[in-house]
Amino acid sequence: MSLIQLESGPNRVVGDDLKPILKKAGLDLSESLVEDYSTLLTSFEAAIDSLPDDRKVQPRPDLDKYPRKDIHVPEDNESGAWATKVTARCTSPQSNLLEGRTVALKDNIALAGVRCTNGTAMVEWVPEVDATVATRIMDAGATITGKASCENACMEGISCTSVTGPVHNPYAKGYSAAGSSSGSGRLVATGAVDLALGCDQGGSIRMPASACGIVGLKPTWGLVPYTGILSLDATLDHVGPMAKTVRDCALLLEAIAGPDGWDDRQPPVELGGCQLKYVEDIDGVARLPKSNMLDGMKIGMLMEGFEVPGHDKNVSACVRSAALKLSELGATVSSVSVPMHAKGASTWMVSVPSLSPRAALLGERHGRKDLYFPDRCELVGDKLTQAQFDALGPGASYMYLAYLWAQERYGPKLHARCMNLLKAVGDAYDLALKDVDILITPTLSCPPLMGMTTGLLANTSPLNSTGHPALSLPVGFSPAIEDSNVKLPVGMQIIGRKFRDIDCLKVAAAWEATFDWKTLVFEGNS
Template sequence: MTVVLPTPTQLRAVAEQCGLSLTDEDVASFRGLMQGSIDAYNVIAAMPDELPKVKYPRTPGYRPSAEENPRNAWYYKSTVKGAASGKLKGKTVALKDNIMLAGVPMTNGSSTLEGYIPDFDATIVTRMLDAGAEIAGKTHCEHFCLSGGSHTNSYGAVHNPHKMGYSAGGSSSGSGVVVALGEVDMAIGGDQGGSIRMPSSFCGTYGMKPTWGLVPYTGIMPIEIFVDHTGPMTATVEDNALLLEVIAGDDGYDPRIKAPKVEDYTKALGKGVKGMKIGILKEGFEQPTAEAAVNESVREAAKRFKDLGASVDTVSIPMHMVGPAIWTPIGTEGLTQTMMFGDGYGLSRPDLYSTSLMDFHRGWRRQADSLSETTKLFMMLGTYINNSFGPRFYGKALNISRRLTAAYDKAFKDYDLLLLPTTPMKAPALPAANASREDYVARALEMITNTAPFDITHHPAMSLPCGMVDGLPVGLMLVGRMFEESTIYRAAHAFEQAGDWKKM
């Protein structure tokens, strides 16, 4: 790749874009002044990149057939065997298809990335393989992860593991399905608005969104740095805690990581909840899309915590209701500037940049009409806001998010955990092929109101299954203090051991 000096015509176009008026003499002068910098760019172009080495052999794998993949949960199957021993020896793991696995195709749910093959492994992939895990492949996710449903992927909808034709939740749709069906022991999801917890709620799995900056996001396609999280999705609490032990901690690359407090999370299991104080978050049951049966199932689960010895009562945090509104400018403008026009990364962060992804992802501009309706919606809105107001609303929302964080932290002075429905509703039916754009978008966003606030406050939050309604799982969410995932695991494990959630 060579950088050439702009032609006079190109420079005039750039000047106009910058609001500048240039004379012919100006053009000639600036072209001459640029030559030294152009030369510097070509020095960089000629140098090898600085990327982590790929440690474990693998093959590209294959796209499973519809017969092998009836719920469309898998994108690619590719076996990568890790170390001969370690904490995860004997465990199989699936990766959400926004996670880089070198040599294996990745699309992040979008046909605009068809043909892209990463050239290094995400930090968490290397850590799992070093711990003896076996990677089983890549699972489908929503189109650029911009949906809480499971119908926006370019390669078709992902179906609920308990009922065909119903949503699996998103955006980590396939990860929830393959864990729920027992096709793997563990999976990795991503969470910017609830995308680990929402599919866990709809599929009946355990999904932990760790504290922001606990688990490295390095080598995972970002949406927006302030809300990017990755974490475990499993069939048991023990496996969830075990996987977090392996993937947590600073990697020296991720700028999201500041001062993580890493623990041996499995040591919290088996201690019970006696003496713990749990606050039932009143506003979590008052969402616009709340279903009475879901609320009742979660309230009954709260009673079981009391039976197990915890102190349980109701707490009100009115600001929880405006959490989704605070999230909106951060998520919308962040994804527009970073993921889309920033070619996946943007600037001004000391990250490990995947330049191969950046180069390939630029191609969306030539295929924009093929983007999902949710991607089009958010990108147009973000562009309109930026053109009209600049980034002030992003900045103001981020400032206000600290007030929301403080509101939750005030409650955590009296309570060890907050409890509320993960999603206010159970899994809805997938939208029909001829659904209106309005229905398509509604099925993508209607479930995020309880999960999104904790992506901008960065508190750890875990979904655990607590019952069934009409043959579909109900998810209960436990939220804890920053870096106190062990407290969540302690309570979740006690609840899990108290009985079969499908019969509650």
């Protein structure tokens, strides 16, 4: 029994309080048991009354050290990319790593005093805490200039569902910037900010990076603390850098990586010997002769990643050509097969709605050591109201309905099956990565579209479940499917061993230093 002692308090529980709850749960107890349990629950209520204020232990910012001003919703929101503008910086930074840089935070990342829409009108929430990554960015000398728009409840791979409006592709108005970190991708691509943070549970850093022609890294699961960020599922949550160049991506990763004492996604044994400095190695690669940049590295083109349903042949040709160019830099390039890759995407597609909406939409996070948001929990009940449901975009509303369906039809067994299968997917990647250092796939299997589509997550989502680092690097252009005169960026996904994020960055840096992606256009193959 979890009670330390029997106590009484102002909230005495009687049988008439307990009986409706028992009836709802389908339980029938004798009168004597009802009386006994009412006594125990009275002590439970007394224990609740004795709890101190948890806000005193939350990482609430020192607003004298980390002041923020000019908080406003801009009239010019950069074609939908800005949700809220602010100027937030540290008065006494710990380093000059990001000195003079401007940074946008995806709008599911907490910055105290600034609204956090999570892309939806379902909940209106202004956090009282700063996410760890926000504090680290300011401690590194950067200025946070705003919150970047994100897709509705962060459950879309397109860029037209945010409560703040559609986000347009920086290379063609009306086309998708991809999601869910859509605003972050566009703001970096247009130069509205130097750097941005995205969050990634199925591809939400890498897909906008690909669509917008920038670099985006989903770090190894647990490398960067997710503390103070709205979660989809703790087993999938990643936060990482988005930048115009690989070096800037490494710079931002260096500023935010490492354990913070809150987030149990960060396994201390792994992180104890993990590399947390990246920029020096990237600079070292750039100084090498072209033919030695990747000397000794083994690159595997993941065959199944070039054969996903609905893939565009121009995109596949572009990425295949980019991967083969790595041989000019000293790497050995070969084809690799991981049949479980396709199973990873389909299993992810089942696993997420089978349980994740409980945390993502209802705020019922449990079973993890992390920073929780009691104030936001008060704004959502144990189920969505009609108004809350109506405020969701198509992806989030489907996710909620699929959750209700899965719970009713299958219960916890379905999610349990998926988690076992996803372990096997991760093992399959690990086995392949014993023979090669890096795996390559297209990030998005087709160019950004004007409307909604399926299959966007085929190459990105399995890596969220397995936790491997994966980076999207722009490697050329492909014609839009709707109009061949419109040319849109193509991203190459670079996948590494867990906690070897530096390998992804090195390969990307070597390619970027040698080839000009903006001159490479692949067309006429589809």
